[in-house]
Amino acid sequence: MSVAELLTPAQVEAAARLARLLLNEGEAAAFAAQLAPILARVQALDELDTSNVAPLARLSPLANVLRPDEARPSLGADLALREAPDAAGGFFRVPRVLGEGGGA
Amino acid sequence: MSAIGDLSACEAAAAFARGDITARAAVDAIAARIERFQSRLNAYAATAVEDARERAEDLDRRRRRGEALGRLAGAVLAINDNFATARGVTACGSRMLAGYHAPYDAAAVARIVAAGGIIIGKTVMDEFAAGGTTETSAVGPARNPWDPSHTPGGAAGGGACAVAARLCHGGYGSDTDGSIRLPAAFCGITGLKPTYGRVSRYGLAACGSSLEQIGPFARDARDAALLLSAIAGHDPRDATSAPLPPPDCLVPPANLPRGLRIGFPRAGCERSCEPAVLASADDACAAFRALGARIAPLAMPLLEHAAACLRVIAAAEAASNLARLDGAHFGHRTAEKAPPGGDETEFLCAASRREGFGAEIKRRILLGTLVLSSGRYESCYAKALRVRRLIKEELERAFESCDLVLLPAAPAAPFKLGEKIADPAALLRLHVFTAGANLAGVPALSFPAGFAGGLPLGVQLLAPPFGEGLLLQAGHAFQQATDWHLRAPPGVAGEEDA
Known part of the structure; x- marks a missing residue:
């Protein structure tokens, strides 16, 4: 498989939808071409036999950290909403999700 | 003074x-x-x-x-x-x-x-x-x-x-x-x-x-x-x-x-760096030797794979962490309106991200999304996590013989x-x-x-x-x-x- 075949513009577009990212004109092709050499380096990891190796996702020991169940001060709604592009009545406001008349 | x-x-x-x-x-x-x-x-x-x-x-x-x-x-x-x-x-x-x-x-x-x-x-x-x-x-x-x-x-x-x-x-x-x-x-x-x-x-x-x-x-x-x-x-x-x-x-x-004892994987370094860089590492070894250290040869064959391994993991984590930047909670929000009939909330998020992120972080988010998607999860993300363990073990072995x-x-x-x-x-x-x-x-x-x-x-x-x-x-x-x-x-x- 050639390097260019490692990633097609259509695959980039599909990933962009999953990542909730609109692409500009021409970006799918450009990103595919720019990421293919990275994926080629990733494919080179296949030289290494990892058939009996467990994945290592985190370095800290997996121990549950507990604390007493006591109320403590928290950020508070005003501060949490302070940077919201649009806030109203203690909520983050976004465009209408349900259709007119309660459809969807 | x-x-x-x-x-x-x-x-x-x-x-x-x-x-x-x-x-x-x-x-x-x-x-x-x-x-x-x-x-x-x-x-x-x-x-x-x-x-x-x-x-x-x-x-x-x-x-x-x-x-x-x-x-x-x-x-x-x-x-x-x-x-x-x-x-x-x-x-x-x-x-x-x-x-x-x-x-x-x-x-x-x-x-x-x-x-x-x-x-x-x-x-x-x-x-x-x-x-x-x-x-x-x-x-x-x-x-x-x-x-x-x-x-x-x-x-x-x-x-x-x-x-x-x-x-x-x-x-x-x-x-x-x-x-x-x-x-x-x-x-x-x-x-x-x-x-x-x-x-x-x-x-x-x-x-x-x-x-x-x-x-x-x-x-x-x-x-x-x-x-x-x-x-x-x-x-x-x-x-x-x-x-x-x-x-x-x-x-x-x-x-x-x-x-x-200082381990120096010279052969692995030589393959991956400019001659002036290798010469400075050699000089540093000589300085440490003059201070009484012992410079020990070391084989680290996985060195050349570390950057690609890390990129996969870092991109996956970046894609996941940066998902919170959605145009609704904090950060940039687009002023564009969704096309008629489109999902306005989805558009708000995706267009805000298009405007707010630069090209390289977009590439990382896309790479991270790709390696976490079902078609590539095992061959890219899980593979990188397995190689990560090998790299960690390679360093642990080095530290058995070197300080x-x-x-x-x-x-x-x-x-x-x-x-x-x-x-x-x-x-x-x-x-x-x-x-x-x-x-x-x-x-x-x-x-x-x-x-x-x-x-x-x-x-x-x-x-x-x-x-x-x-x-x-x-x-x-x-x-x-x-x-x-x-x-x-x-x-x-x-x-x-x-």
């Missing part, structure tokens, strides 16, 4: 404690230099000179009253643009967070302040730390003080630039993939990536959560020890923070421990801005020597070890987890025997404080 701006962090703190300088004079001296050099070097994304002056005057008043002040009092410091601060903007080098005010101080920021440090500004970084040159920064690249047409290295290049150009007494960055060590090497200063868990990440804008650590940019190993000691230690607000006391390394001994491992910090000397930005494979190779320490979570100290064409070269030492004390001791001993760290970029040191 040197000009106040030329002092190291240790010297500034000591001069303040003796009453030789006021904190206000220190801030004024540094502010004058920033004023003078910022347009040429673009080290700072934002400065807070008035805040720093107020804080300095408060410290001066408290010192006159005889109050006990912290170990950083008198030192004027810079922090990376991804440390949350309740005052000022925390933009992470991104248009997405331009003008964003965090609701609280990061744990490291609170500790710097509690120790008496005076924060004068936030330094330029690659957007969300995605880069090795600062060229992906939304406010333009920082420049190398040794030659402003060259990159200072990245991601936290502005911090290294500021320390090298004497635009602060010391600084702090974060290191996900060499983001402290690469720019430290390129700018001719000392940079430490601590052990994963050594410093609280609470309030550090999360990107590569299993990889990143906050650490110091410093004029030398002694300063690095002072700066680390102020921020290290357990923090219950970061579940990955280790319940250990800070390392006992405040004043590193000037000699090497007797019989110190420290020596590597170049970067495979090349600093290069021109624009030279590699269009070559993704060349940019990935920049991280060949730094990735291992992040993947394994071990500490690594990068320090100056030579020059090529008038530009600095660095080497790094890696230690077993929580071995910062030994690292700093070895770095300090090296700096007693060499003078690379004493060189200053042309035209920045020794000037009168205006």
Whole structure:
């Protein structure tokens, strides 16, 4: 498989939808071409036999950290909403999700 | 005495404690230099000179009253643009967070302040730390003080630039993939990536959560020890923070421990770096040998795979962490309206992200999404996690026969801005020597070890987890025997404080 075949513009577009990212004109092709050499380096990891190796996702020991169940001060709604592009009545406001008349 | 701006962090703190300088004079001296050099070097994304002056005057008043002040009092410091601060903007080098005010101080920021440090500004970084040159920064690249047409290295290049150009007494960055060590090497200063868990990440804008650590940019190993000691230690607000006391390394001994064994995987390095870089690593080995260390050969065949392995994991973590930037909660929101009949909320998110993110962080998000998607999860993401374990085990084996491992910090000397930005494979190779320490979570100290064409070269030492004390001791001993760290970029040191 050639390097260019490692990633097609259509695959980039599909990933962009999953990542909730609109692409500009021409970006799918450009990103595919720019990421293919990275994926080629990733494919080179296949030289290494990892058939009996467990994945290592985190370095800290997996121990549950507990604390007493006591109320403590928290950020508070005003501060949490302070940077919201649009806030109203203690909520983050976004465009209408349900259709007119309660459809969807 | 040197000009106040030329002092190291240790010297500034000591001069303040003796009453030789006021904190206000220190801030004024540094502010004058920033004023003078910022347009040429673009080290700072934002400065807070008035805040720093107020804080300095408060410290001066408290010192006159005889109050006990912290170990950083008198030192004027810079922090990376991804440390949350309740005052000022925390933009992470991104248009997405331009003008964003965090609701609280990061744990490291609170500790710097509690120790008496005076924060004068936030330094330029690659957007969300995605880069090795600062060229992906939304406010333009920082420049190398040794030659402003060259990159200072990245991601936290502005911090290294500021320390090298004497635009602060010391600084702090974060290191996900060499983001402290690469720019430290390129700018001719000392940079430490601590052990994963050594410093609280609470309030550090999360990107590569299993990889990143906050650490110091410093004029030398002694300063690095002072700066680390102020921020290290357990923090219950970061579940990955280790319940250990800070390392006992405040004043590193000037000699090497007797019989110190340093492993040097020379053949593996030679395959991946420029001849001048290899020569500086050889010279560093010779200097350590003269100090009584034994340099042991080492095979590290996995070295060449570390950068690609890390990129997969970092991209997956970045894609996941940056999903929170959705145009609804905080950060940039598009002014565009959804096309008729489209899903308006979905459009709000996807269009805000299109406008707020730059090209490189978009590529990382897409790469991360791809390697986490069902078609590539096993072959890319899980594969990288398995290789990560192999790399960690390779380092653990090295530490069975050696106390420290020596590597170049970067495979090349600093290069021109624009030279590699269009070559993704060349940019990935920049991280060949730094990735291992992040993947394994071990500490690594990068320090100056030579020059090529008038530009600095660095080497790094890696230690077993929580071995910062030994690292700093070895770095300090090296700096007693060499003078690379004493060189200053042309035209920045020794000037009168205006």
